[in-house]
Amino acid sequence: MKILKTLPLFAIPVLFMFSSCGFIIKSYIRKDTDNVPSDFGKGKTTILIVNHKKNYNKKVDKIFRSNYTGEYIFVTRDELNNKYKDTINYRYVLDDNISITRSTTTSIIPVGPRAGQVSSEPTASAGRSFLIHDRKTNKNHGTGISSGTSWKKILKTWVKKLESERKKNEG
Numbered sequence: 001m002k003i004l005k006t007l008p009l010f011a012i013p014v015l016f017m018f019s020s021c022g023f024i025i026k027s028y029i030r031k032d033t034d035n036v037p038s039d040f041g042k043g044k045t046t047i048l049i050v051n052h053k054k055n056y057n058k059k060v061d062k063i064f065r066s067n068y069t070g071e072y073i074f075v076t077r078d079e080l081n082n083k084y085k086d087t088i089n090y091r092y093v094l095d096d097n098i099s100i101t102r103s104t105t106t107s108i109i110p111v112g113p114r115a116g117q118v119s120s121e122p123t124a125s126a127g128r129s130f131l132i133h134d135r136k137t138n139k140n141h142g143t144g145i146s147s148g149t150s151w152k153k154i155l156k157t158w159v160k161k162l163e164s165e166r167k168k169n170e171g
Contacts (some may be wrong), residue, residue, distance in 0.1 A: 035141050035158065036093070037134050041166030047072040047132070049085055050095040061153060067159045070166050087135040095133065100126045132153055
């Protein structure tokens with residue numbers, strides 16, 4: 001009987017974990033075979049990471065330092081076409097994409113002086129996703145998933161996959 005009482009306590013966290021955003025991100029990125037270049041890591045290359053805001057760059061750098069052992073550098077967009085135009089040593093460029101979705105939410109006001117009236121309000125949400133541009137093949141390999149609040153989880157999971165593929169193809 002004691003087991004039956006503790007079972008719900010165990011089941012709730014397990015169900016929450018499997019329905020959480022982190023679990024969905026990990027499973028989606030791991031299953032997608034097109035989000036990492038197939039020959040990533042076969043030759044020595046340095047990933048060029050496009051600079052954005054200072055605070056954002058710090059977070060991206062921390063994720064890379066913790067999860068990636070290959071070489072990478074932060075560059076400006078101008079440097080991509082000048083200082084780092086060598087597409088053999090600097091074949092891959094990591095950048096992000098921010099998408100904004102706008103919609104209108106319509107609801108019926110449940111209580112108060114306007115109860116029963118229809119209310120329409122515009123809403124917007126933003127999501128960040130990531131991609132690696134292969135400058136040799138001119139192909140983009142993206143995470144395929146975006147999030148406004150879980151972008152660090154997306155990047156961390158993807159960087160781990162990049163590292164895994166790099167080590168697998170390295171030698």
